[in-house]
Amino acid sequence: MLVQVLLIISSAALSSCDVAHLEEISTEPPPPRPYAFSYTAGRYPGHADRQHAEVSDGSGVVRGTFSYVDPRHKVRTVDYVADKEGFHPVLSDVPPEHPADSESVAAAKDRHFQLYAKIAEEHAQHPFPDETSVPRQSEAVKAAAAKHAQLFRVIAEQHARIAAERELLQQEEEEKLHLQELGQEQ
Structure with a gap:
């Protein structure tokens, strides 16, 4: 309890303190951190078909170069500068037309x-093509189309029969419910 009272009193005292005499402290931005890297790589040991090197002065300007072997087995090199204005590549050799x-x-x-x-x-x-240019059906295709049409008719008849049976059953159910409702009301 004593600790809580002391905390309340000290926080009230600190909140009413005059801090105008303290000077403002600001953090300086970190100094530029320049870097440099490079690598060489290949598709199998002892074979180099690409390389890349890059240097930054730390102020946002990056200079670099990369090379690769094109499909015609010619080395292509690109030198570049990246700065606040963008990326500026320069091809050392213009590709062939x-x-x-x-x-x-x-x-x-x-x-x-x-x-x-x-x-x-x-x-x-x-x-619109005329009848002579329209492809004609072979006998096998005609027979398959006729069989398909017959199967389609059979299936359509079955669906119609099932729908009629279902409708009849639904009407019977509705009549039963109606009779039950009438029997309960009396």
């Missing part, structure tokens, strides 16, 4: 586009 079509590829493309244009024109003139 896409290869030009050979004569046979160009001729095949031309034939393809001509055929495409011919088909598009035919479809524009006759948007």
Whole structure:
């Protein structure tokens, strides 16, 4: 009990104290922490096909380089700077342009586009195919379609019979309930 009284008195005394004479203390931001790292890696021991190195001065500017072996087995290197303005890569070697079509590829493309244009024109003139161009069913397909249609009719008849039986049973149940209600009222 004495401890509680002392705590209440001390907290009241501290809350009414004048702290204007204390100066404001602020925490300085930590000093820049520069770093540097690099690594080299490969797909199997003793083989290096990529490397990366990066250095930061601690003030937000990062400089680095990475290299890799492209599918044509040529080493590609990218030097970069990342700062407040963004990421700025510089390729050391511009990748090659896409290869030009050979004569046979160009001729095949031309034939393809001509055929495409011919088909598009035919479809524009006759948007709906006539009976002669519609594929015809073989005897096996006709027989399977007829069997399917017959099975569908049988199933539809069974469903109709079951629905009628169910409706009849439901009417009988409703009549029983109605008669019970009438018997209870009397």
